[in-house]
Amino acid sequence: xxxxxxxxxxxxxxxxxxxxxxxxxxxxxxxxxxxxxxxxxxxxxxxxxxxxxxxxxxxxxxxxxxxxxxxxxxxxxxxxxxxxxxxxxxxxxxxxxxxxxxxxxxxxxxxxxxxxxxxxxxxxxxxxxxxxxxxxxxxxxxxxxxxxxxxxxxxxxxxxxxxxxxxxxxxxxxxxxxxxxxxxxxxxxxxxxxxxxxxxxxxxxxxxxxxxxxxxxxxxxxxxxxxxxxxxxxxxxxxxxxxxxxxxxxxxxxxxxxxxxxxxxxxxxxxxxxxxxxxxxxxxxxxxxxxxxxxxxxxxxxxxxxxxxxxxxxxxxxxxxxxxxxxxxxxxxxxxxxxxxxxxxxxxxxxxxxxxxxxxxxxxxxxxxxxxxxxxxxxxxxxxxxxxxxxxxx
Numbered sequence: 001x002x003x004x005x006x007x008x009x010x011x012x013x014x015x016x017x018x019x020x021x022x023x024x025x026x027x028x029x030x031x032x033x034x035x036x037x038x039x040x041x042x043x044x045x046x047x048x049x050x051x052x053x054x055x056x057x058x059x060x061x062x063x064x065x066x067x068x069x070x071x072x073x074x075x076x077x078x079x080x081x082x083x084x085x086x087x088x089x090x091x092x093x094x095x096x097x098x099x100x101x102x103x104x105x106x107x108x109x110x111x112x113x114x115x116x117x118x119x120x121x122x123x124x125x126x127x128x129x130x131x132x133x134x135x136x137x138x139x140x141x142x143x144x145x146x147x148x149x150x151x152x153x154x155x156x157x158x159x160x161x162x163x164x165x166x167x168x169x170x171x172x173x174x175x176x177x178x179x180x181x182x183x184x185x186x187x188x189x190x191x192x193x194x195x196x197x198x199x200x201x202x203x204x205x206x207x208x209x210x211x212x213x214x215x216x217x218x219x220x221x222x223x224x225x226x227x228x229x230x231x232x233x234x235x236x237x238x239x240x241x242x243x244x245x246x247x248x249x250x251x252x253x254x255x256x257x258x259x260x261x262x263x264x265x266x267x268x269x270x271x272x273x274x275x276x277x278x279x280x281x282x283x284x285x286x287x288x289x290x291x292x293x294x295x296x297x298x299x300x301x302x303x304x305x306x307x308x309x310x311x312x313x314x315x316x317x318x319x320x321x322x323x324x325x326x327x328x329x330x331x332x333x334x335x336x337x338x339x340x341x342x343x344x345x346x347x348x349x350x351x352x353x354x355x356x357x358x359x360x361x362x363x364x365x366x367x368x369x370x371x372x373x374x375x376x377x378x379x380x381x382x383x384x385x386x387x388x389x390x391x392x393x394x
Contacts, residue, residue, distance in 0.1 A: 001107040002031045003171065004084035005092040008075035010039035013048055015094040015219070018141035020052070020059075022097040030103045033058045035083045037075040040066025060084075071189020077182040080174060090171040097144070097217040099153060105214030106171045109162065115172045115201065117165065117210045120218040121149070121156060131165050131210060131266050137217055149217055161212035165267035166198050169216055180204055181394030186256065186321050191242070191249035195261040195269070200392045202269040210266070248319045254294040255322055256391060258360050272360040273386040278337030283345035284308060290316075293327060295356050296341070302331045338383040339363060347376045 005023065009016050016036065023032055036052075038045040038061065049061035060083050064070045080089055088110060102118050110116045121133045128134050133156050138144040180200045187193035201208075221238075238246075253261065258277070262270040277296045281288065284301040289312055293299050303309050309328050316324060341359070343352065355362065355374055362374070363381065371380040 001088065001103060002033070002086040003103065003106070004033040004035050004080075004086040004089040006035050006076055006079045006084065006089055007092050007094055008037040008039055008072040008079065009041065009045060009094045010069060011041045011043045011045070012094045013041065013043045013045045014141055016045065017048070018144070019092075019094050019096055019098070022099075024056075026098050026100045027103060028101065030107070031058070031086075032103070033060065033084060033086055035060045035062075035079040037062045037064065037072075037079050037083075039064050039069055039071065039075055069189050073183050073188040073190055073193040074185060076193075080177060080182065084174065087173055087175070088171060089174050089177070090169050092169045093218065095219040095221075096169060097146075097149075099215040099217065100150070102214035102216065105211040108213070109209050109211055110171055110173070112173045112176060113205065114207045114209060115166055115170050115176070117167055117170045117208070118214045118216050119156075119210060119212050120167070120169075121215050122218045122220055125220050129265070129267075131163065131167065133215075139219055144217070153215065156215060158212040163210045163212070163266045164208050165210050165264070166201070166208040166269070167267050168194070176201070176204075176206060180392055184256075184394055186252050187249045189245065191246040192253045192261065193249070195263075196253060196256070198263075198269045199257065199271050202271060203389055203392045208268060251294045252320050252322070255320065255327075258295070260357070271388060273364050274388040274391065275360060275363055276338040276383075276385065276387065277359065278335055278340050280331070280335065280340060280342045281345060282331070282343070285345055286311065288345050288348065289328075291353065292356065293324075295359070296327075296337075298327055298329055298335075298337055300329045300331050300333055300335065306330070338381075338385060340380045340382065342378040342380075343376060349376065352376045 007016065007019070020034060023034060036049055038049055046063050049063070052059040053061055062075070062078055062083050064075065076091060106116045106118065119133060121135050121137065123136045123139050124134045125139070135152065137149045183193045184196050187196060258274050259272050262272070264270060279292055279296045279299040281292065281299060281301045284303065286308060289299070289301060289308055301308060312328065313324055352375055355377055363384065366381065367384065369381050369384070371378070
């Protein structure tokens with residue numbers, strides 16, 4: 001099998017070196033093209049890339065000159081579309097060790113329309129889950145228990161077992177990726193871009209397989225989230241930069257999909273319907289506008305002199321690609337949404353906000369044209385049209 005491994009990196013050279021060695025050591029008879037993107041690193045990553053390209057004809061690299069970071073949301077696609085040359089590619093993190101026979105297990109299952117994820121073996125830095133193996137084999141390359149891992153692989157392997165879900169590392173046909181337009185730059189530089197593209201793959205009919213015959217050891221979160229060479233205090237705390245971006249990306253995910261990220265226990269995406277919803281809000285305030293705006297298509301607010309609207313625009317305009325002027329309208333503006341929700345800021349409470357977050361499911365289960373009350377919310381369903389499939393392709 002010919003496969004291109006896609007690896008953006010920023011200031012994580014020691015992990016890239018560790019990962020590269022494992023790939024070349026354990027790739028077997030497969031032809032592996034390693035595609036690295038240096039995202040304006042300051043740790044010597046680009047010099048290493050130049051050295052590797054001179055030594056290894058199947059090592060390719062792209063550089064973001066900076067000084068600003070692009071993030072893996074953008075650089076994944078640059079590598080896939082402009083650098084990789086094979087029909088099959090795999091999103092692969094710098095903090096992953098490729099185990100023996102992993103690529104053979106991918107070859108066993110991959111075909112057009114099917115994405116294959118390897119099973120991750122991880123140190124217990126995150127909660128356990130049915131999609132991974134928790135085993136402490138080290139949290140830095142210099143303490144990695146390589147031989148002990150290789151000795152335990154037989155214990156972890158379950159011959160013939162597959163489950164259904166998608167997460168990194170995931171292998172795919174580039175044409176399946178390109179058909180839906182790749183990752184959405186809405187989430188740049190990172191966070192939630194994977195959940196977004198997984199939803200879109202699911203809606204486009206792609207099948208997800210996780211093989212329990214192929215593994216990576218994954219140190220987790222060293223790309224930026226907990227990279228101590230890039231603003232993280234330690235490997236147990238998320239960096240302030242990542243936390244801020246995760247909040248922005250979460251709000252953009254809600255704007256686009258109308259719900260939080262949802263998936264099954266084995267990480268199969270769950271995608272509720274997307275509706276055209278308008279909120280009509282009396283007695284709005286800054287806190288309420290910030291909380292409600294992502295959850296609807298349009299929000300109509302009482303706002304004398306448009307003071308709230310202007311302040312919100314200034315605060316939020318650099319956090320999204322959405323045109324906020326199309327989303328926030330005066331209270332008396334014509335209401336063109338297919339579903340209208342009226343509420344009063346003086347009576348709105350946490351229980352109402354929970355219902356707002358479940359609105360897609362509530363409307364789906366109602367399924368009827370008409371008006372009804374739900375605690376302090378007055379909901380009018382004028383039309384029920386689903387727009388989820390409009391979100392598949394960029």
